[in-house]
Amino acid sequence: MKICIVKLSAMGDIIHAMVALQFIKKEIPNAQIDWVVESGFRGVLENNPHIDNILPINLKSIKKNKSEIFNQYKILKSYSKNNYDIVIDAQGLLKSAIVSKIIGAKIIAGFDKESIREGIASFFYNKKVHIAYDANTIDRNATVICEPLCIKITGEKIINKDKFLFSSSHVENLPEFFNLFVIGSTWESRNYPKEKFVEIADALKIETFVVCGSEEEHQKALWMQEQSEHLHVLPRGSLDELKFVISKCSLLIGNDTGPTHMAWGLNVASITIFGPTPTNRVYVTPINRVVKSKSEVNHYKLNKNDFSICEIEADEIVKIAKELLS
Incomplete structure (x- = not known):
């Protein structure tokens, strides 16, 4: 199965969504998981063994230069050539829904209109997930990613999670305790x-x-x-x-x-x-x-x-x- 997760920003929201990756890999060990993210946050995702490909996008550049919309569209169309089985919009915004639609898949999943602030985004999905807008943020992220894959997430699983952030860097001269x-x-x-x-x-x-x-x-x-x-x-x-x-x-x-x-x-x-x-x-x-x-x-x-x-x-x-x- 080829899965594409769309979670563009911000750092904390990306981190809260990443907890779902380990549960996907446990249930679907051979799944390919790619992730579309604003380029400034790709470092959060880097070195995670459960992510096969990080797909950067720079939608923020469009605010400074409207013509950038064409370059970003071309980048997204290039990602569509990966032929995903499912694209999951874990953001729930109109812009992320459009990104998901451009990339395309047999199944495009996301929140239903009662579960997000920008309810219009839900019209882009053919598989919709309901979870209260004021529910725990981590539960919301894990649910919208895992439920379309028929994976059940519980609070106990999340509390007992493995760490899911990884680094290839080494910073010198740190004290033993700080x-x-x-x-x-x-x-x-x-x-x-x-x-x-x-x-x-x-x-x-x-x-x-x-x-x-x-x-x-x-x-x-x-x-x-x-x-x-x-x-x-x-x-x-x-x-x-x-x-x-x-x-x-x-x-x-x-x-x-x-x-x-x-x-x-x-x-x-x-x-x-x-x-x-x-x-x-x-x-x-x-x-x-x-x-x-x-x-x-x-x-x-x-x-x-x-x-x-x-x-x-x-x-x-x-x-x-x-x-x-x-």
Whole structure:
């Protein structure tokens, strides 16, 4: 069977969908699994033994140059020559549905119109999956990928998953024991205050590297480094190098964002800090814990002006961190 999964972005969503791969391979060991992804995120998928081909696309380039639509269409048409048995749109957006249709297959599967924000996307599928829009994000991703293949996914299977992120990189001079802080995200209201990250570092007294993905985050990390002898800025590298570093850390503490979710995919201890987003984006396990502000979250309309994450006390996170580190 030749399977093509369409999950274009973003990093955390791609990671949450990748958990399905190991279950497909257990049930259909000879399946060919290809994955269509925005080129900037291909590093997340690289080195996974269950993916046969990573098929990059750059739809974001169309925003800057409208004529790029023709180049991207040609790339997608070239992928259609692979003659897939099934294309699964795990994104549930109009653009991903169109991508799935262009690639084409006997079966094009995806969410039904009640299960996604852009319900029009479901008209492109001839096999539709229903799961509540406010259900756990990982359950949603695993279900939309596995159900069309007649593979049943349970919470127990997901909790007992094997790690599914892999790296071919090696980063030198890492200490034997160290923590990681992930301080950025796509919205400012999802970011835990830098001052409180410093409080956590000083309370734990463990060498800690700060992950930063933008220049703004880099400046914030430099400020944090100046405030605490335990904090150091992690030099920016590739996504493959980031996977390696996370795989070696003792504990990762971070906002609800892609690099934080990497810890879950690597079976590394983590604490995810939530403010305006729902905690059911993740699975809580003995080593993967969450801390949520007191604000209520509407799954259907997230409030980007909800800065309640700032009200979470550092002591609450320190307490959980000490439990995990012990």
